[in-house]
Amino acid sequence: MPTPTAPAPSPRQHHFADRLPSIADVGPFLALVLACAFFISQSNRFLSFENLSLILQQTMVVAVIAIGQTLIVLTGGIDLSCGMVMAFGSIVMTRFAVILGLPPLLAIACGIAATTLFGLLNGVLITRIKLPPFIVTLGTLNIAFALTQIYSNAESVSNLPNAIMFFGNTFGVGHAQVTYGTVLTLLMYLFTWFVLRDTVPGRHLYALGNNAEAARLMGLSSQRILLTVYGLAGAIYGVAALLSVARTGVGDPQAGQTENLDSITAVVLGGTSLFGGRGTIVGTLLGALIVGVFRNGLTLIGVSSVYQVLITGILVILAVAADKLSHRRA
Template sequence: MTDRSITGEARPHGKQGFDLAYWWERLGILVVLIALVALMAVIAPNFASVDNLLNIARSISINAILAAGMTFVILTAGIDLSVGSTVAVSGVVAVLVAMAGIPAPLAIIAGVLAGAVAGLINGLLTSYLALAAFIVTLGTMTCLRGLAYTMTDGQPIVSNTLNFRDIGNGYMLGIPVPVVVMAVVYLVAWFVLERTRYGRHVYAVGGNAEAARLAGINVKLITTSVYVVAGACAGLAGVIFSARVVSAQPTAGTGYELDAIAAVVLGGTSLIGGRGRILGTLIGSVILGVLSTGLILMNVPFFTQLLIKGVVIILAIGIDSLKTRAPRLRRRTATPVQQPVGGG
């Protein structure tokens, strides 16, 4: 079974000439990004400056890392609403560990592990107890947010000497470190999903879990693992966020789960699973970041920005729904050609 057969993305046979739908599905989101950047460069003051582009790249890094993990979950037809709260808990853990005198690398690892544990809980409840992912992660979203408030007594914990602050504020060869971390995350995610057996199993589970089980894939293990991946990515995002603000914020990550889901769906990953590409998620994250920054530069009020972002999310889900329903409608309306049997 090949990647294309699993994801259902092979080009239909028998079509001659240019297939607009085929190419739009693969390159349409990139065309949208280019058009949006061109528009913002014209109407938003100083949008195309190097400093602003670097700031955009830095600002999208956290959501992009969250969305990378969310892609794994959505590819298996799951959902994780708890990643925003996981950002808060992981950031608090990393800061508290660092303030205890633990070296920076171990503090970062502690934050990532905290996120992975949260993801493991989601995965076990979802796969082995067969609970609905939406309900499970909605519950853990609330629990983790409460845990973040409990660990900080409801107040930010500021550390001006935070030993891992460079992961949020430093530069590497003139590029912000969060951007470098984001690039590494996407390179690893691309390799795992596109070039490994595990990646094929993720697509297979999302495409048809029962068929995957009959093919010998451990569906429960794969389902659990994708939530661990999402949790680890949220943990890393939480560490970067805390490093940027040099503090542990119990309110960190509020609403981030919606931005992550929007980026994944904008990037072409189907909410019903089994179809999508990690590079599409990156482009979706960039689109949201460019849109947000452009609106800020144009002095659009914050509440109007929320309205526009909500419309974008609804449009993304609507487009995904239409893409999913269109092949079904074609199959229902198609009239098979009857072949004559025998002569005369």
């Protein structure tokens, strides 16, 4: 007798399954909810308006850097220089304003221009000379660090004009104080979400990350797309530099030394594939919040900063392992 076979799924079942979100989509949200639930159970201060506002303030710089990192990772690349490029931009804008006496807006523009040039340098080396992104950005990380120390004389820049400090100011929302920098961060995420989801350049970026050869056959210029992405990421690091200055109140030459790894952590925890072509900017925001929640919550319950770094490292390895397994199945 022939072996009976299971009935094929109906079109309606297929349609319903297609509408369900994937694990990569809901995973970061579930991880954030579980992390919050755990720390709520461990500390009665975690859920206070003041603490939640503090988490947003502590997260905004890394979250903005992670926007640029996401755009690069979606193309299949990576940027190790982002933190130090941000630090260089912060020193440029603060010294131009305080030492050279330039108008604050012009000094800010010069700082963002400096970080954009670093991004373009990365893009040119990757697209024209065909160097691997890992090696290129590792080199520019060291260049940016050296230039930051040389130009600043390893000294912080203080007595900043109010205009540069604007995004560190707060306004009241209920019982909480929210910085204008947090609002700017959320607006940047909203705009990036729209560009990636509903515009032709966004679709081209995903196409390049999915299959560079197929994108070339479609008539897309991978060199132009990559150069644009790295230059835009550099400009975004300049905005992050402004937020860092506004939050700390100084131009700090020691800033940016962990932000590169923190931004990659946020991108990976947010479900963006390191193989390129798959991921969402909303996931990156959730990933940045996961990092912020873990560090804040562990501090509240008295866990040493060394263990905070350990736990963050474990989370990254788990997220990359899940991405690898998902990529193999695909």
